[in-house]
Amino acid sequence: MMKSIAIPPLTPAKVIERLQSLPxxxxxxxxxxxxxxxxxxxxxxxxxxxxxxxxxxxxxxxxGKNEKIREAQLNQQLVSWKETILEWQKSVERERIKxxxxxxxxxxxxxxxxxxxxx
Numbered sequence: 001m002m003k004s005i006a007i008p009p010l011t012p013a014k015v016i017e018r019l020q021s022l023p024x025x026x027x028x029x030x031x032x033x034x035x036x037x038x039x040x041x042x043x044x045x046x047x048x049x050x051x052x053x054x055x056x057x058x059x060x061x062x063x064g065k066n067e068k069i070r071e072a073q074l075n076q077q078l079v080s081w082k083e084t085i086l087e088w089q090k091s092v093e094r095e096r097i098k099x100x101x102x103x104x105x106x107x108x109x110x111x112x113x114x115x116x117x118x119x
Contacts, residue, residue, distance in 0.1 A: 010112060040088035043088050
């Protein structure tokens, strides 16, 4: 069961104040999203470099007799990199949700501002 959230009444002044602050919040959230995307790309690149290094190493631990065994050995060597990438993927998704939530809030505030306008 979802918890009920009490929403304080919105005065025209509060709506205007929120409309003024949201663009900066959206900008900062988008910057955070880009930084997280960069970190994800960097982790992916570094994992590929680690994979290349493992495969080309003179005494490579990848010595399986068939492709499935070699693939399993390689996966075992890259576990920590894959975990790091998964964490950055989750982080990117959280940041995307944050940006979208702020944009939705901005659209809502614009609609509320129009409703609060005296006729």
